Amino acid sequence: MLDYIRRREGLWLFTRSPAAMIAALATVVIVGGALLAPWIAASNPYDLSTFSLIDGLKPPAWLPGGDPEFLLGTDDQGRDMISSILYGARLSLLIGLMAMLIATLLGVGLGLLAGYFGGWVDAVVMRVADVQLALPAILTALLIDGIARGVLPTALHQELRVPVLTLAIALSLWVNFARTARASVMVEKNKEYVQAAMMQGQHPLRVMGVHILPNILGPLLVIMTVDLASAILLEATLSFLGIGLPADSPSLGTLIRIGMGFLLSGEWWILWVPTAFLVALVVSINILGDFLRDLFNPRLR
Amino acid sequence: MRIQRHFRPALCATMALGMAGTAAAETFRWASVTDPQTMDPHAVNAAPVTSFLNNVYEGLVRRDGDLAIEPSLATAWEPLEGEDGWRFTLREGVTYHDGAEFTAEDVRFSYERAASEESDVRSWFAPVTEFRVVDDYTVEFVTDGPNPLFPESIANFLIMDSGWAETNGAERPSRDAENFATRNANGTGPYVLASRDPGVETRLTPFDGWWGEDRGNVTEGIFTPIGNPSTGLAALLSGEIDFIEPIPIQDVARVENQDGFKVIQGLETRVIMFGFGHDHEALLYSDDVSGENPFTDPQVRLAVAHAIDVDTINRVVMRGTVEPAGQLVPEGISGYSEAHAGRPAYDPEQARALLAEAGYPEGFSFGLKCTNDRYINDEAVCRAAASMLAEVGLDAELTTVPVRNYWEQLRADDYDMYLLGWSPGTFDHEHPIRFLMHTQDDEAKLGSWNFGNFSNDRVDELLPMIQNELDPQARQEMIDEVVAIMQEETAYVPLYTEPLIWAAKENVDLTQRADNFFMLRWVTVE
Amino acid sequence: MAWFLIKRLAQSVLVMVAVAFLAFSLFRFVGDPVSQMTGVETSVEDRERLREELGLNDPFALQFLRFTGDLLQGDFGYSYRTRQPVGEMILDRLPATIELGVVALLISLVVGIPAGIYTALRPKGVTSQSVLLLTLVGVSIPTFVIGIMLIFTFGVWLNWLPTFGRGGTVEIGWWESSLLRPEGWRFLILPALTLGVYQLTLTMRLVRAEMMEVMRSDHIRFATARGVPWRRLHFRHALPNTMIPVITIIGLQFGGVIAFSIVTESVFQWPGMGLLFLESIRFVDIPVMSVYLVVIAFFFVVVNLAVDLLYVAIDPRLRVREAA
């Protein structure tokens, strides 16, 4: 996968695409900001002692009543919007990335098995995928959340809120990977380098992992990008519907849900600042995904 | 829509007449968050249901705009002589929407229905030992002791027509499957249930044969549940609905500033408070305290009270809409103790001192459990409180839970400190004493919402006396004593009384009742 | 071909059984219905008795068997919350959701397919590039934000369109339709747009990608070399070949329409199944939630069977077996 990018044409195309460059820059800034949140954010929205209710509802600094200390204003708890967003992006990205990775592992693993072995393995995996497809992501999320609630003690469930949500999102995304991986494997399997490896008597797992997998990473990378965007959006949507994260672990989606309450009240920044931020992040990731798609599709070049 | 199929032709005719008879047709559309889940007055004891059905059904007594009891289907009531209980004299000449006549038999039927196994309101009749029909217009409830508040406690006991219920196979409230009364109604109230599409739209039209006079000019009332507050507000501001309750606190200013709209704001009867796990052996969610429960120490509980700045919460989170509270009922509710009107002041120094005295100079960490969809800004209040508690070293680990899981968790004792809102169903101080102050007693159904099992022998002793005392003065003294114990022990930390915030078009005139009941008959559209 | 259909049918049944099991086991764990069904003053024994009556204390397997057995007999049970028959509740809300979904899907197809064709045929044009960028933004804005923005623009600010609910319906038998009166359309248009925008961008991008692939294929090159008129080339040759993969994806997108209709219905208070489902979650109304899940899966399965049939209609390779 990397040697694809390492190749000059990738870079060259990249420098010729202003959209991709801007998107990459935006992504780097946002991800960087999220990673460095504990060091660069003015306050920590998880630490109740770093902000004060007294500072609540301050508008952005350039508006009357604004406080230069809070560039983009504060929310109803007195939390600095920028800090909340940085921490929120951190959580959103964490959930998105983890969900995407789990979905990739699960989907690619099952897709490899199904495509490689065919027969009943394929049938079972694809039927499970059908069931998964029949249940929209929101319902899947409910399922996982519900089961976790039933199986885990309440305290543990609260602790595991983020992992559970991540798992729920991951489960609604894996089918994409499985289908793509399976289709690619079925093409690759008949290619001669795979035949050569099989003929030599290499272990199926080795054939899949060492030979096939590196060759199907291209399309998978595209899906990974697009699904990272979907995962972040899905988390936001679930949080909006109130089945995502609680308000004390504010992801971008939770921030938007909270902000929704201030839509009409005049404190517009509580809603629109995180929304704009979320959209910027997702648009950037999607643009990068588009770029990768073009890069990996030689026919589109 | 569907309901019209079930209606009898005669009823449709009545409705048509009613429509024609009114000079200016005033259609009034209103919205709230929750749809009443049933039209059966005895099936579910939930505010959205009782509130809505009070427009269609009536009780023996009813509450006026100030929550005072006034005659309704009963014109008078008095204690029985020689035994404990009450006698009600029924109103004559009252008819149901379908034309049937209201008699004592209906009261008997409704009593038996409401007190049946299947009923969700049978606890109202727990003290009743016998019911007697004296004649067509007199009934008697015999109770197991003097029960001065009995008439108050049955203000939401709505009377159903026995003949109608029997004809339609709705003799008992339905538990699992629906019955005829789930989606149809036949009361004596001022409005007729014209159509019902659950979760979507419910229409009311005036009942021409209503006995009362005190009724506004609405000729058709259309109720729609709107779950999403932003959507609801948008619907009001775009003029699609005339009235909505509640609206979010932060939107009050916006609605007030908009031409043609107004906010009707008042105090509800619900007091928001923090409770403690009095009978817990140890803290569940502590990093630094194990094997003991600091909250068993009244000083610690008082420290909590001193650490929370209710005024700032009011100003920022509640935007000045609430009234700080020091007791389990707000001022104005019968039994409110004027003698103990104060509440612990915001005083972090004092709080720290108290903690030090109790042996926790550095404070400790614990778990605070709150709802996030039950009370107004509940989650924000808890977060604000947690950050204030952190100031004095009380490090609250906040967990917020939707109400659908909340009670279950509280009943499982899964908390160290919790948030609770309590609205006295009887609008009397006895109610919270019974449910929140008395030691848990499943047999006698006492202290059933006293999750932390606060237990004080004197309180347990006083409760039956309060219940049986007919002399207001003596009764108040006993209540004062309970309040004193509550405050001394800091059994709970009452924070404030929740506001009621309704919004309507400017041309709508209506009455806001502190129990958040919305009475269509008090609406006049100008 | 018959076998193809039989196979798909068998798979569908399998999917349905699995979903029924999931639906049931899922909601077995969500919240406690009893505390929702009862009021503040119900005692502990009363709760326990109710629990017993509802069969909530029976073994898991028994409860599931009862559930599927009832489903098969067309008995969908009664809502814990309203006590209504669930089948009737769902059926009541069905038309609203279907009309919303179909209109949204139509919007996405009617706009998305031409836009996809246009951007595929003129990939370097300024219009195409802007449309593409716009669709990227489109897929990146959460549906609920789009909905709220529409409400406040067209409802509150311009006051052109209603902001919530579903008015102006006409009853055809039990089916309540928004589509027959202009008034109904006024209520429908904003939710349908909200739901359609996301699908539209997906459809457009998909059509574009497929069309560009097809335009590179040998048979298009051959048709070009034969001088087949451009219009015919694009619409009679390229487009049908594009539609084969597009139809599959649209079939799969149905899941997306349903999922996002939950969001849309919640934002617009649109009285469809999604809203019912959300309400049911709030009140832990297990029977409604389970049946909803089963119904959704059923629709998914039916739509995908329809897609398979559509294939057969479009693609002669499936219709006629190798002759000669």
Next chain:
Amino acid sequence: MTLLSVEDLTVRFPSRFGELTAVEGVSLSIGPGEIHGLVGESGAGKSTIGAAVIGLLPHPGYVAEGRLRLGETDLRALSPRAAHRLRGDRISMIFQDPQTSLDPLMTVEEQLIETMQAHSDISRRAARERAVDLLEEIGIRDAESRISSYPHQFSGGMRQRVVIALALCTDPELIIADEPTTALDVAVQSQVLALIRRLADERGIGFLLITHDIGVIAQVADRVTVLRGGKVMESGATRQVLGQPAHDYTRDLMDSVPPIDRRLERFRVPGEGGGGARHAQDDRPAAQARRWLTAEGETEPVGLSLDEVTVRFAGARRGLWTREAPFVALDGVSLSVRPGSVLGLVGESGSGKSTLAKVITGLVSPASGQMSLGGEALPAAKARPRGHAARRLIQMIFQDPFSSLNARHDVGRILGEPLWLYGLEPDAKRRRALSAAMLDLVGLPADAIDKYPHQFSGGQRQRIAIARALLARPRFLICDEPTSALDVSIQAQVLNLLKDLQSLFGLTVLFISHDLAVVRQLADEVAVMQSGKLVEAGPTDQIFERPRADYTRDLLRLTPVMPAEWRAA
């Protein structure tokens, strides 16, 4: 009279590395009824010339210089609209692959009628009548009813006829045929070529026949232009150019073409030398590889025999209980390869050649039959354990050098894998040294070891594939069409290499090919297969000189070759 005249044509492709000149200063002309062959190896610019003539240069190529005239029309001066109208009307084109050239969703009738209607004002009915006549004319029987079929309902050869009919239906003056028979079997190819010849003769249509196959050119072209690197090397009457090439390049090219009528010891390959098996002197790394290969006494040749091997593939299900009859890929095939000899396996596509290879390598499980290797029973497919000796002893070289190497692994890793896998060399450093040595043996530079497959040409990749096979220290080598994807000059080199290796190491080889001429160069014995059955087998010379089976005779007769007498003259 000149139909098409191309003068000084230069086509460029702008790219980020500057402009690539694909075709430079090419001139040629075609008269009516003339078939003009355009021949050259890949990258010679053959197809680009065709595309430039019909005005369909792939983006971003453009005609930089030169004149293109069709009769009196200046093709470069046409507006896009006029150019499009001209396409199909006066110039048509036939593409290589009949499988993909037709719109799968449209009936043949519809495609024919739309083409006619695009260029002339003709009613549907009349157009249909003409279409039917045309199909009949080009040899589709029962055209009246077949015309309403979809493309997939025709076999490959028939489909190419339909393609030709489509190119023909507007009576064009010129048809550009870009590798029109490359995807077809010998018999069909011969028919299609005959059809092209007939159309040129009878209708006076000019053809620009683009192909890499010298035999095809020799068979039908009147004139030929030899291209290399976008430039014309030589042009003239076919017999003249092919029989007495004037240009060095043409001469080398002709030397590389394997003759079907005799066996060459080696191909004369210009510039061959420097490394390679033949030059494995002791001071070169190749010698080390050579020593390693011949060490440990594993030099005894092994033979292979198959006894009544049958392979069936399950048919598609048609109903709950019914399936289509299973497809018999191999039907009781018995043959044996003598130790140390080369058996050439010949057959057209679908004859079961490759299935046979898969059975031997254990990828496909036979329904019945026995195999033995070096006298010992050879278990089939799943019965053959992963570590079975035969897994190592039998190695295979595949057809497509672009897919037979894992594109994600560097050459060192690809070559080291068999050493590691079979436990031949536990030490990573020595594995690498041995790999490098083997690269030298197959004639690749030492720095190849750090490169990735995509950095090599097809011929080089095939050498890597050979090195990989050798590094397993095999005794039995299966070559499945190892040169069919290569240009003829590269093919010559690879065949030379294979010959050398075989004789050097006493390998037993099963050489599979559809190309009779190639087989003749290498095989000691030949087996001919058709539809899963063995038609005949015998010593090479006997099969080629005195074939017994009709099928073999047809194959030999129909394979287009340059007549031997041209060369003689």
